[in-house]
Amino acid sequence: MNDYVYLAYDYPVLGAFWTAVWIFLWVLWVLLLFRVIADIFRDDTLGGWAKAGWLVFVIGLPFLGVFIYVIARGKNMGRREREHAQAQQRAVDDYIRETVGSSEYxxxxxxxAKLSEIRAKGGITEDEFRRAKEKILH
Known part of the structure; x- marks a missing residue:
């Protein structure tokens, strides 16, 4: 009988470790690529042709394009992300103020009570409810 028992010898632990490392690095690369593409679209200082040029460069030569983009324009990526998050927060706050303040209450x-009713219907999240409640009570 020629029965062989293959245990972990065909794929040692170090091989599994390196596979996990490469998968982790690949996921990080994909996240960075999509973050750069989102930043290209979010940037209001770039014109249409500049955005198209960066997109062609980033998609056509992904490694080189992303690295050059991060070197050339990466300094302001955090600022643009922060401004975007602040604009979203202002929109939520305005919506809450408008919803709570526009009624006869x-x-x-x-x-x-009105705010709690809106939260129960799913119009706002628990965090938004908490912030709006703090604004009303203070």
Whole structure:
């Protein structure tokens, strides 16, 4: 009988480790690539042709394009991300103020009841409810 038992000898632990490292690095690379593409679209200082040029460069030569983009324009990527997050926060805050303040309710208790009703219907998240409640109570 020629029965061989293959255990971990065909794929040693170090091989599994390096496979996990390469998968991790590949996922990081994909995240960086999509973050750069999102930053290209988000940047208001770039014109249409500049955006198209960067996209062709980043998609056509991904490694070189992303590295050059990060070197050339990476300094302001965080600022643009922060401005985008702040704009979204202002929009949520304005929506909450508009929703709570545009009704006939005038007292804090009525405003809290209305806000709780909006949260129960799924119009706002728990965190948004908490922030709006703090604004009403202070």
């Amino acid at each position: 005038t007292s804090d208790v009525d405003a809290l």
